[in-house]
Amino acid sequence: MGTVELQNLTKEFGSGDDAIVAVDDLSIQLEDGEFLVLVGPSGCGKSTTLRMIAGLETTTEGDIRIEDGLVTNREPRDRDIAMVFQNYALYPHMTARENMSFGLKMNSDLSEEEITERVEDVAGIMDIGDLLSDEPSELSGGQQQRVALGRAIVRDPAVFLMDEPLSNLDAKLRTTMRTELQALQEDLETTTIYVTHDQTEAMTMGDRIAVLNEGELQQIGTPLECYNRPANRFVAGFIGSPSMNFVDVTLEDGALVHPEFEYDLSESTLETLAGHTELVLGIRPEDIELTDESGEIEASAQVVEPLGDFSHLHASIGDDTVTVTVEAGTAIPNDESLGLSVPEERLHLFDPETGTALKNSDAPVKNAHLLAA
Amino acid sequence: MSVLPEEFRLSSSGRDLIADAFAKVVLVLVLLFALFPIWMMIITSFKQRSELFQSGVTLIPQAFHVENYINMWNRFPLVDYFLNSLIISGVTTIICLLVASLAAYSFSRYDFRGKDLFGLTILSTQMIPGVLILIPMFMLFTMIQQDVGIQMTNTYHGIIFIYSTFTVPFAIWMLRGYFDTIPTALEEAARIDGCTRTEALFRIVLPLALPGIAATGMFVFIIAFNEVLFASVMANNDVTPFAIGIQEFSTNTQTYWTEMMAAATVSSLPLLLIFVLFQKQIVSGLTAGSVKQ
Numbered sequence: 001m002g003t004v005e006l007q008n009l010t011k012e013f014g015s016g017d018d019a020i021v022a023v024d025d026l027s028i029q030l031e032d033g034e035f036l037v038l039v040g041p042s043g044c045g046k047s048t049t050l051r052m053i054a055g056l057e058t059t060t061e062g063d064i065r066i067e068d069g070l071v072t073n074r075e076p077r078d079r080d081i082a083m084v085f086q087n088y089a090l091y092p093h094m095t096a097r098e099n100m101s102f103g104l105k106m107n108s109d110l111s112e113e114e115i116t117e118r119v120e121d122v123a124g125i126m127d128i129g130d131l132l133s134d135e136p137s138e139l140s141g142g143q144q145q146r147v148a149l150g151r152a153i154v155r156d157p158a159v160f161l162m163d164e165p166l167s168n169l170d171a172k173l174r175t176t177m178r179t180e181l182q183a184l185q186e187d188l189e190t191t192t193i194y195v196t197h198d199q200t201e202a203m204t205m206g207d208r209i210a211v212l213n214e215g216e217l218q219q220i221g222t223p224l225e226c227y228n229r230p231a232n233r234f235v236a237g238f239i240g241s242p243s244m245n246f247v248d249v250t251l252e253d254g255a256l257v258h259p260e261f262e263y264d265l266s267e268s269t270l271e272t273l274a275g276h277t278e279l280v281l282g283i284r285p286e287d288i289e290l291t292d293e294s295g296e297i298e299a300s301a302q303v304v305e306p307l308g309d310f311s312h313l314h315a316s317i318g319d320d321t322v323t324v325t326v327e328a329g330t331a332i333p334n335d336e337s338l339g340l341s342v343p344e345e346r347l348h349l350f351d352p353e354t355g356t357a358l359k360n361s362d363a364p365v366k367n368a369h370l371l372a373a
Numbered sequence: 374m375s376v377l378p379e380e381f382r383l384s385s386s387g388r389d390l391i392a393d394a395f396a397k398v399v400l401v402l403v404l405l406f407a408l409f410p411i412w413m414m415i416i417t418s419f420k421q422r423s424e425l426f427q428s429g430v431t432l433i434p435q436a437f438h439v440e441n442y443i444n445m446w447n448r449f450p451l452v453d454y455f456l457n458s459l460i461i462s463g464v465t466t467i468i469c470l471l472v473a474s475l476a477a478y479s480f481s482r483y484d485f486r487g488k489d490l491f492g493l494t495i496l497s498t499q500m501i502p503g504v505l506i507l508i509p510m511f512m513l514f515t516m517i518q519q520d521v522g523i524q525m526t527n528t529y530h531g532i533i534f535i536y537s538t539f540t541v542p543f544a545i546w547m548l549r550g551y552f553d554t555i556p557t558a559l560e561e562a563a564r565i566d567g568c569t570r571t572e573a574l575f576r577i578v579l580p581l582a583l584p585g586i587a588a589t590g591m592f593v594f595i596i597a598f599n600e601v602l603f604a605s606v607m608a609n610n611d612v613t614p615f616a617i618g619i620q621e622f623s624t625n626t627q628t629y630w631t632e633m634m635a636a637a638t639v640s641s642l643p644l645l646l647i648f649v650l651f652q653k654q655i656v657s658g659l660t661a662g663s664v665k666q
Binding site: 076079087102108 | 572
């Protein structure tokens with residue numbers, strides 16, 4: 001059973017007053033076979049967390065359990081894990097075959113023949129059978145990536161740890177490998193913790209994603225939960241591309257008031273907002289619709305970015321700029337007046353001081369493919 | 374704007390050609406300058422004494438007089454001197470690489486209290502001229518001999534100890550730069566793959582650092598092989614190295630120049646051999662860190 005439990009995990013670098021808290025009181029539980037993505041901006045503590053699970057960093061406080069065994073103070077080799085590094089970390093003086101068999105030679109009682117058999121099986125899965133006698137310097141980036149993954153898979157560990165494994169690949173290969181990696185993980189059913197700063201990878205790959213910022217866990221949930229029910233303004237802004245639009249508003253007489261518009265709210269929404277006057281309004285670009293000039297919000301068009309299947313329209317509402325997802329081929333001249341309309345159900349409202357979400361969109365949070373299944 | 378008409382202007386390939394030729398001429402001049410003493414050493418070793426003292430310098434000997442290479446062995450125990458040099462330089466190199474590679478590794482990978490100070494202290498030892506520590510070192514040796522009863526002057530271990538004192542810091546600095554170029558992720562991968570820290574060092578890091586270690590080892594060997602100052606004071610009698618022994622060709626009555634040059638030529642052979650054998654490692658060791666891995 002490849003369960004992983006992080007309990008009040010804390011990591012401080014340095015000591016005394018100069019100490020920097022990299023990870024702050026982090027608790028996460030992973031089911032066997034789960035694919036968890038740790039996502040956040042640079043310096044949010046996601047890599048440090050992964051390295052603590054691997055045993056490459058000591059913990060300042062808290063416990064790590066793998067398969068119900070306490071591993072906090074165990075050496076990396078005694079944790080039954082395999083890790084894929086950002087720069088692959090293939091041993092340059094060994095062939096692909098030696099790279100893949102190294103872990104089995106060091107850490108298992110398998111015979112030479114059994115090791116060869118396992119390496120060749122995995123090489124078959126990874127489609128690198130022909131490259132086994134090559135040294136890493138003879139391989140392309142994508143091939144090195146496959147060998148690095150193969151090296152992890154061949155160990156058959158309880159947990160895979162992946163530290164931004166796709167970030168060194170070019171955009172096209174990254175997309176292919178993303179799908180492949182996901183399929184592979186589903187086949188192998190090995191618990192995986194995957195670190196990335198790329199919210200697209202987080203959204204598409206993980207069973208659940210854990211969003212970190214400044215060492216603290218902001219939210220953990222399915223990708224759609226984090227997208228449609230963000231716990232706070234940080235998650236709302238970080239997940240989603242282009243990011244959510246934020247506009248400062250005040251609540252007056254049952255309506256959201258902005259210098260350029262007023263937006264009436266329903267009774268039920270007003271109840272949840274009781275006691276708040278200053279608010280941050282959040283709207284996803286795809287939740288905004290273009291209407292004629294008599295729409296709820298008046299705006300003026302700035303730039304249209306065509307992306308092929310759809311376009312992004314940047315429009316200004318007074319001093320604020322918002323992004324709107326519009327149909328492909330939409331042509332709007334600069335400074336043209338627009339009407340924008342947003343259904344109330346899709347509005348997000350945040351407390352401007354704490355950032356906590358007060359109201360979220362009602363968009364569904366169940367994955368379409370799960371519903372079909 | 375050039376005033377020259379189009380057809381008289383140099384094409385870019387023509388400019389490259391001239392720049393290339395100029396660079397080559399400069400390189401050849403530098404090479405001649407560097408090789409001239411060596412050429413003189415070799416041709417002098419084939420000259421007869423009478424030819425050497427003729428007026429004017431000849432760049433090519435009139436006749437190859439190989440007797441110098443035979444006579445030189447009979448005049449002094451050159452073989453012993455030569456073996457002494459090899460023993461002293463070889464053991465110094467081994468000890469130096471063992472100590473320095475571990476020290477350089479810890480410098481490169483660990484943070485410890487006083488690391489910067491220790492690093493600077495090591496570097497500063499390289500700035501003290503040998504002649505300044507010659508007398509203190511001699512006094513230290515005399516004290517050890519008197520108080521502890523261990524013979525230090527004119528012994529292998531004595532001179533090897535002295536050489537280690539200034540080659541180890543040098544080697545630590547050189548190897549540290551080399552270890553810095555080896556990504557830590559490789560060791561981490563090895564530790565996850567089942568190695569202890571020590572196993573990761575010996576199975577992954579040291580094999581990768583081999584070019585750097587070879588280059589460093591060669592420099593240490595050359596320093597020890599060519600050292601004259603300490604050897605002239607503290608390595609006499611049975612442990613006299615070649616660099617000191619060769620001076621015996623210069624006697625009170627006359628200097629046997631031709632035989633001395635023959636001996637010098639022979640003594641360059643081991644170093645030449647090391648260069649040829651380890652050329653690839655030395656070059657890659659020297660350029661380590663200059664390119665992105």
